[in-house]
Amino acid sequence: MKVLAFDIFGTVVDWHGSIAREMAQLHPQVDGDAFALAWRAGYKPAMARVMSGELGWTLIDDLHRMILDTILPQFGLAHLGEEERRHLNKVWHRLDPWPDSVEGLTRLKKKFTITTLSNGNIGLLTNMAKRAGLPWDCVLSAEVFRAYKPDPATYLGVAKVFDLKPEEVMLVAAHHDDLAGARKCGLKTAYVERPLESGAKNPKDVSPRPENDYHCASLVAVAEALGC
Structure with missing residues (x-):
């Protein structure tokens, strides 16, 4: 990867x-x-x-x-x-990062190229990163590919941008439908637990699923799993 x-x-x-x-x-x-x-x-x-x-x-x-x-x-x-x-x-x-996000991304950045792959537009993602201190190497968006996830054009578009095979790219996400879309295109996948994504009143099931390559409790845990 x-x-x-x-x-x-x-x-x-x-x-x-x-x-x-x-x-x-x-x-x-x-x-x-x-x-x-x-x-x-x-x-x-x-x-x-x-x-x-x-x-x-x-x-x-x-x-x-x-x-x-x-x-x-x-x-x-x-x-x-x-x-x-x-x-x-x-x-x-102006969304705030999860407490582990900046540390986890900073560690991962030392070994991998890290990029956004969001349905959010480029201006939104850039402003968010600037405010929150998110250390992206690249900002990729549905806006670049004119397609929203889970359209294959988004996942395969990342590989194309960096001239890589799909299996050399991994999607990191807290949503199984997003990861499933990436997996269908040949990408590796890492699930991140965010049980309180929809608030404390609406905790979500974050049980591991065997189809993902990695299952981690945080982005810091992703860094540890990948030797960063």
Whole structure:
């Protein structure tokens, strides 16, 4: 293996906790936990509209804004103006990393080329990395390939960018559907446990699955497993 590609939302950064914390500061009357879940719930349906051809190619920033405008009335925030909505939508650029992320990535970077492979757009991923200190060698996005994961164009695109065979690339993610898509394209896979991705009230099953090459409790554990 020469390149490690990382899913971002939920794997490297804590989207739920970050959004809930921001809502507590901006709009303390709103249930931040429920707001974060509602916003994220619109993610896959919105991408499906693009993948089906109902919508043309759309950046995740714009899909996030479409979902945001839909859910604001549900939480008594229909009155927010354009500037407030734009600021709130950019919360996805301000997501906090999990406590182990920067250390784990820094260690892995010494031995491997590390890159994002996210449905998030390039500007979002770059702003996030700058703020959070995520030490990427490269920022790859669905925007580069004009296809959302799990389209094979994304996983095979990483190998093509670096002129590698698929088996020389490993996807690191906290989502089994993402890893399954990568595996079908010949990539290696590492599952990272993020039991609290959707908040403490909604713990998820992080049991090992034999089809993955590695199963790790954190990104630091991934580094240890790979001798970094």
